[in-house]
Amino acid sequence: MNESDPFSDPYPDRDDIDHDDVDHIVAAWRRERPDLDVSPLEVFSRISRLARHLDIARRTSFSHHSLDAGEFDVLAALRRSGAPYAMTPGQLAANTLVSTGTITNRLDRLEEAQLISRAPDISDRRVVSVQLTPFGCERVDATLTELLLRERAILASLDLQQQQQLADLLRSLTQGFDIT
Numbered sequence: 001m002n003e004s005d006p007f008s009d010p011y012p013d014r015d016d017i018d019h020d021d022v023d024h025i026v027a028a029w030r031r032e033r034p035d036l037d038v039s040p041l042e043v044f045s046r047i048s049r050l051a052r053h054l055d056i057a058r059r060t061s062f063s064h065h066s067l068d069a070g071e072f073d074v075l076a077a078l079r080r081s082g083a084p085y086a087m088t089p090g091q092l093a094a095n096t097l098v099s100t101g102t103i104t105n106r107l108d109r110l111e112e113a114q115l116i117s118r119a120p121d122i123s124d125r126r127v128v129s130v131q132l133t134p135f136g137c138e139r140v141d142a143t144l145t146e147l148l149l150r151e152r153a154i155l156a157s158l159d160l161q162q163q164q165q166l167a168d169l170l171r172s173l174t175q176g177f178d179i180t
Contacts, residue, residue, distance in 0.1 A: 022046050050154070057150035065143040066113075070098070074106050075115060075140035078132040085132035088121070092130060115139055 022045045029038040062072050077095040078085045087095070093103040107130060110116040115136030121127035132140070155163055 020046075022049070053154055054151070057154060058147060061143055061147040061150055064146060065139055067139070067143060070096070070102070070106050071110055071115075072140070072143055074103070074110060075132065075136055076144065078116065078130065079137060079140045079144075085137065086129045088127055089130060110136070 022042060025045060026038055026041050029036070029041065058069060062068055067075070073096040074092055077092055078087060081087055089100065089103050089107060092107075093100050096103065098106075107116060107118065111118060114133055117131050117133055118128050119131070121129045158166065
């Protein structure tokens with residue numbers, strides 16, 4: 001690498017890879033701080049950049065369907081629960097990792113938009129049941145379909161085997177953080 005040019009090839013011995021901005025950042029840090037192991041940047045800087053692209057894809061998909069991320073999370077949790085697509089507010093709060101106050105605000109907006117309905121539970125009238133309306137089911141299905149198209153486009157440079165390998169590696173990396 002040319003010491004005076006931070007954008008020169010950071011790995012001149014590797015003809016098998018296309019270099020990206022992260023390679024140049026890592027090379028510059030290695031040059032400036034050879035006393036540090038900056039190899040985590042090779043993973044986490046790419047994850048951070050990928051997260052930005054995913055966030056844009058998600059926000060675009062949600063906005064096309066007049067939803068925000070929190071509203072989509074609630075509708076998706078109900079849809080994944082299976083017919084009759086109903087849960088309690090407490091179950092929804094736990095499933096979407098938010099407080100009961102936050103879930104109440106989301107449910108108010110979704111009910112106003114006629115995407116969900118709330119009613120006393122048949123078996124225990126003290127409990128409220130939140131149910132996805134047919135309109136809500138259509139909205140979440142359309143949003144998910146668009147989101148998956150955008151996510152597939154992000155993954156398009158990887159073949160199916162590489163995608164599975166990446167999913168497996170990320171699962172291993174995140175298992176210690178997931179609470180199930």
